[in-house]
Amino acid sequence: xxxxxxxxxxxxxxxxxxxxxxxxxxxxxxxxxxxxxxxxxxxxxxxxxxxxxxxxxxxxxxxxxxxxxxxxxxxxxxxxxxxxxxxxxxxxxxxxxxxxxxxxxxxxxxxxxxxxxxxxxxxxxxxxxxxxxxxxxxxxxxxxxxxxxxxxxxxxxxxxxxxxxxxxxxxxxxxxxxxxxxxxxxxxxxxxxxxxxxxxxxxxxxxxxxxxxxxxxxxxxxxxxxxxxxxxxxxxxxxxxxxxxxxxxxxxxxxxxxxxxxxxxxxxxxxxxxxxxxxxxxxxxxxxxxxxxxxxxxxxxxxxxxxxxxxxxxxxxxxxxxxxxxxxxxxxxxxxxxxxxxxxxxxxxxxxxxxxxxxxxxxxxxxxxxxxxxxxxxxxxxxxxxxxxxxxxxxxxxxxxxxxxxxxxxxxxxxxxxxxxxxxxxxxxxxxxxxxxxxxxxxxxxxxxxxxxxxxxxxxxxxxxxxxxxxxxxxxxxxxxxxxxxxxxxxxxxxxxxxxxxxxxxxxxxxxxxxxxxxxxxxxxxxxxxxxxxxxxxxxxxxxxxxxxxxxxxxxxxxxxxxxxxxxxxxxxxxxxxxxxxxxxxxxxxxxxxxxxxxxxxxxxxxxxxxxxxxxxxxxxxxxxxxxxxxxxxxxxxxxxxxxxxxxxxxxxxxxxxxxxxxxxxxxxxxxxxxxxxxxxxxxxxxxxxxxxxxxxxxxxxxxxxxxxxxxxxxxxxxxxx
Numbered sequence: 013x014x015x016x017x018x019x020x021x022x023x024x025x026x027x028x029x030x031x032x033x034x035x036x037x038x039x040x041x042x043x044x045x046x047x048x049x050x051x052x053x054x055x056x057x058x059x060x061x062x063x064x065x066x067x068x069x070x071x072x073x074x075x076x077x078x079x080x081x082x083x084x085x086x087x088x089x090x091x092x093x094x095x096x097x098x099x100x101x102x103x104x105x106x107x108x109x110x111x112x113x114x115x116x117x118x119x120x121x122x123x124x125x126x127x128x129x130x131x132x133x134x135x136x137x138x139x140x141x142x143x144x145x146x147x148x149x150x151x152x153x154x155x156x157x158x159x160x161x162x163x164x165x166x167x168x169x170x171x172x173x174x175x176x177x178x179x180x181x182x183x184x185x186x187x188x189x190x191x192x193x194x195x196x197x198x199x200x201x202x203x204x205x206x207x208x209x210x211x212x213x214x215x216x217x218x219x220x221x222x223x224x225x226x227x228x229x230x231x232x233x234x235x236x237x238x239x240x241x242x243x244x245x246x247x248x249x250x251x252x253x254x255x256x257x258x259x260x261x262x263x264x265x266x267x268x269x270x271x272x273x274x275x276x277x278x279x280x281x282x283x284x285x286x287x288x289x290x291x292x293x294x295x296x297x298x299x300x301x302x303x304x305x306x307x308x309x310x311x312x313x314x315x316x317x318x319x320x321x322x323x324x325x326x327x328x329x330x331x332x333x334x335x336x337x338x339x340x341x342x343x344x345x346x347x348x349x350x351x352x353x354x355x356x357x358x359x360x361x362x363x364x365x366x367x368x369x370x371x372x373x374x375x376x377x378x379x380x381x382x383x384x385x386x387x388x389x390x391x392x393x394x395x396x397x398x399x400x401x402x403x404x405x406x407x408x409x410x411x412x413x414x415x416x417x418x419x420x421x422x423x424x425x426x427x428x429x430x431x432x433x434x435x436x437x438x439x440x441x442x443x444x445x446x447x448x449x450x451x452x453x454x455x456x457x458x459x460x461x462x463x464x465x466x467x468x469x470x471x472x473x474x475x476x477x478x479x480x481x482x483x484x485x486x487x488x489x490x491x492x493x494x495x496x497x498x499x500x501x502x503x504x505x506x507x508x509x510x511x512x513x514x515x516x517x518x519x520x521x522x523x524x525x526x527x528x529x530x531x532x533x534x535x536x537x538x539x540x541x542x543x544x545x546x547x548x549x550x551x552x553x554x555x556x557x558x559x560x561x562x563x564x565x566x567x568x569x570x571x572x573x574x575x576x577x578x579x580x581x582x583x584x585x586x587x588x589x590x591x592x593x594x595x596x597x598x599x600x601x602x603x604x605x606x607x608x609x610x611x612x613x614x615x616x617x618x619x620x621x622x623x624x625x626x627x628x629x630x631x632x633x634x635x636x637x638x639x640x641x642x643x644x645x646x647x648x649x650x651x652x653x654x655x656x657x658x659x660x661x662x663x664x665x666x667x668x669x670x671x672x673x674x675x676x677x678x679x680x681x682x683x684x685x686x687x688x689x690x691x692x693x694x695x696x697x698x699x700x701x702x703x704x705x706x707x708x709x710x711x712x713x714x715x716x717x718x719x720x721x722x723x724x725x726x727x728x729x730x731x732x733x734x
Contacts, residue, residue: 031075112145157198435461469698499543603627615712
């Protein structure tokens with residue numbers, strides 16, 4: 013049977029003859045579009061398209077999605093094919109799904125991370141309008157992973173990491189469990205090939221033993237269930253997929269021999285009541301393991317997954333993980349959203365189904381304002397973190413969170429305003445601190461206060477990206493307000509010296525031109541720039557000063573030039589290695605010294621100050637001490653182009669106070685080829701460790717890379733230059 017006929021056989025049970033006719037037409041169209049196109053494996057591109065369509069047919073998706081699987085590469089593989097043509101031939105739904113799933117092309121990005129972030133952002137926006145875009149992307153990536161052996165090692169790891177961190181969690185959120193398992197196992201194989209081969213070999217050696225154990229347990233359960241007059245049921249036993257076993261080995265730091273529940277059992281009944289009867293029988297036969305029972309029937313997951321989960325100590329003292337559910341629940345557990353897909357019957361999405369899309373809308377809302385690619389990707393991974401905690405509001409509404417979430421996460425899940433003013437919480441009627449880790453089934457009541465506001469320490473208390481994003485937004489707004497206040501004070505003080513004020517500036521009609529010169533959208537933006545140190549107030553004054561000040565300025569410039577020349581004439585040839593990185597007005601052999609108040613490094617904008625008898629003192633151009641000095645003694649300086657020296661810089665690191673943090677910091681700084689000259693550390697009242705360091709670095713770029721890598725250390729909240 014050909015591949016297209018196999019697909020048609022799969023869909024013939026639920027599609028109409030008209031749908032199947034349209035599918036055949038799409039196959040002929042795809043053959044034409046992909047003619048002469050091949051994958052890296054050497055196979056024709058049409059083979060990949062058929063495999064993707066086959067996966068979608070296996071999920072029993074509607075005809076438009078199955079056709080989109082065949083044509084998902086049409087827009088990028090053929091310049092002759094357009095979205096308009098797809099819409100004309102197969103309808104706007106097919107064209108929309110294909111367009112939404114098509115990767116970004118012909119766009120230049122600064123880095124691979126920026127490309128990946130923008131690609132994912134586009135996909136999320138498309139799938140928020142039509143969830144079928146995501147299902148198509150999952151099928152496409154699954155087949156990519158199945159043929160990953162034909163790409164380079166670097167590409168293998170890149171795609172495997174993306175499949176593990178992004179696509180597998182998305183499949184889990186949609187409840188398509190078998191796709192999630194396959195994506196995780198393929199990712200494991202390419203990310204950790206040695207560990208994969210070793211674990212697979214050990215599992216294979218115990219295959220017969222595990223199969224005998226499965227049959228033994230199934231026989232015991234079958235007899236006992238029939239004794240309880242339960243006859244219409246199925247018992248399945250399967251080995252857990254390799255990646256789930258590997259995660260347990262890593263998390264618990266144990267050898268494979270210590271993993272008892274390598275086999276998972278599933279008991280499938282006809283009625284919900286029989287699920288609970290079976291659970292009671294199971295717990296009467298074997299001792300249940302404390303803390304391992306979950307009831308997802310009475311409290312379904314956000315993707316509508318329902319099942320009873322328990323772990324018992326079975327025959328021979330082996331731990332057994334058992335899931336109990338009905339036939340309908342089992343179908344949803346395997347195929348997730350596709351098991352009751354509204355589009356395939358042309359129906360409107362019901363209120364029950366709408367809950368499945370709520371998480372996606374929240375995801376898009378929480379990340380759409382993030383522009384920094386790294387922050388965006390971290391937020392996406394945070395939102396897709398596996399749900400392990402189900403807590404309740406006082407009125408019984410279920411909220412889902414990753415493990416380690418706190419009442420602050422709960423507060424922001426309710427509403428941003430509730431989170432911003434969260435002053436405390438009650439869990440099961442008892443007041444708890446904000447750092448309390450939520451547990452399954454806990455009822456949470458948030459206590460708010462109009463006087464409460466977020467602080468930077470909150471970022472260390474929350475787990476969800478929604479909460480982190482909202483806290484960062486509040487801190488950013490507060491920082492902008494502070495910059496506006498400081499900037500206004502600076503501007504008014506400096507302008508007052510020249511008999512100018514901001515109101516006169518606006519009335520004079522010169523504001524628009526001034527804003528263009530400084531690339532600002534409004535007067536407030538300009539003032540914030542001054543307050544944040546991004547715009548030099550001296551330069552601002554020069555742009556708007558009255559004409560009568562020109563002569564005075566020229567006189568000061570002449571005096572400064574005269575002083576500069578005198579300084580050059582008497583300067584010593586003695587310079588340190590660090591100071592030799594500086595040139596003064598293009599003339600060498602000047603006596604200079606690096607200012608210890610701001611410690612500039614190559615890459616910083618710098619200025620010189622002519623001291624009395626000590627040569628030129630080098631400052632950052634925005635150094636407060638420098639700006640407070642006599643402008644007549646300022647001198648233009650610059651960094652030498654071919655400097656290979658080291659420079660001292662002050663750095664502050666804020667982190668969670670935890671064991672081994674100092675060793676991790678020292679190791680990372682050393683690995684980045686930097687040297688620690690001085691270190692001071694203390695702990696704040698919020699249980700945060702604050703480190704003030706003096707480091708030796710080569711340049712501003714070197715410092716930026718170092719700080720970025722320090723921020724990636726587990727527990728580090730902030731790393732910045734002082």
